[in-house]
């Protein structure tokens with residue numbers, strides 16, 4: 001039934017917005033292939049979708065948006081495609097940074113980006129530094145990011161603290177652990193969106209999405225727009241989130 005509803009902006013409850021939305025932007029390649037165009041054409045179109053989604057989230061007052069731009073596994077792609085994605089990141093920052101900054105957006109990076117091409121590292125550093133004091137929406141760009149890698153890095157840091165006698169193993173708990181993740185200090189995603197019909201998590205934010213609502217859209221990322229985002233938010237607002245407890249009617253389920 002929900003698919004027949006249009007103009008979701010009138011249906012959204014502005015008092016029940018997700019605080020943090022995470023997005024796996026999938027389907028650029030398939031979208032391009034269907035148009036007999038190279039995959040890079042799809043990535044470029046995907047950049048426009050990203051712009052629209054960032055603007056919409058910021059306008060709505062979402063406090064945090066995390067997008068999966070490049071995974072630790074994406075290095076397996078052809079060299080030319082990797083180079084194109086890296087240059088697209090630089091282009092995105094060069095084109096959008098001024099406006100993002102004017103809108104108070106605080107750019108952060110999830111992932112170990114230091115080994116990216118120098119131009120990408122410079123662009124990221126510029127964006128992160130320029131927007132560091134901004135108080136608006138946090139835009140996390142996950143780049144060279146993998147959740148297992150993130151968790152291992154956290155474990156290594158905690159093990160070092162234990163080894164140096166700064167921490168007792170029994171003092172390690174969830175609250176301590178998450179301070180070592182790239183998302184330290186940020187709320188966990190309430191809503192995880194994946195486009196292009198795949199129903200996988202693909203090593204994205206494994207720790208952080210423990211209680212996230214999942215929304216899998218059939219729409220290819222280059223066609224994902226403001227209305228599709230609003231639809232995802234509306235679907236999120238129809239869910240009954242219990243976090244392992246009971247809802248207002250005293251109903252629970254096995255796990256959460």
Ligand code: FPP
Pocket residue numbers: 025026027028029030031039043044046047050068069070074085088089092196221
């Ligand atoms: C997945 O589509 C998309 C990516 C791996 C990259 C995401 C990049 C963008 C949205 C463009 C903007 C980028 C930056 C860096 C600002 P896919 O290639 O896996 O699509 P497929 O599954 O159809 O092949």
